[in-house]
Amino acid sequence: MASRSLSNNRHVYLCTYDVAGDKAGDKRRNRIFELLRDHGEHVQYSVFLCTLTRTEVANLGHQARDILNEKEDQLLVINVGPEVADWQNSLTCHGKTWSPQIRARIV
Template sequence: MPHTLLVSYDIADDDRRSEISDLLATHGARVQYSVFEVTLPTKKAVQHLRGTLRRLIDRDEDQIRLYPLTAPTLSELVILGNRRLEERADFWIV
């Protein structure tokens, strides 16, 4: 069963912020400038992501929050407005 998380962050350093953003983008969609909806296949994958994020941050300057989203919560999701913030699109240069 997949595990969906809402991940928000406040990272003080531009390089760390970029690294964290790139990491989260590999697992889900950016829904606000510092917020991602991440879906991982297993609980072990969630634990791995948490460990990686923990190693990337400066514990005194940064903060990352991971909110688990359950199936009932997701089924009640309400989105107001049509703006999409996807900044990365997969593409191939041939």
């Protein structure tokens, strides 16, 4: 049996979507927005920061594929790095100041 690390295996992902601008696309856009909002922090119009495990990323992808039209829509999921990394120091924000949402896990 393989040993598993007890360390934090969550990573921060930058998720952004582009959905066709027609009536059917409006419904898909609302559904993908709700899906991403359930998984992370809404930081800009179609941009979310999500802290997820590999399994959660895979599940997010499966759910998104069920929503999106693969010929017209797109969801980009970019691994920014481990949740514990100091990635915010490499972030530059121009204009309105951005600060991460403070989230507490309730067990």
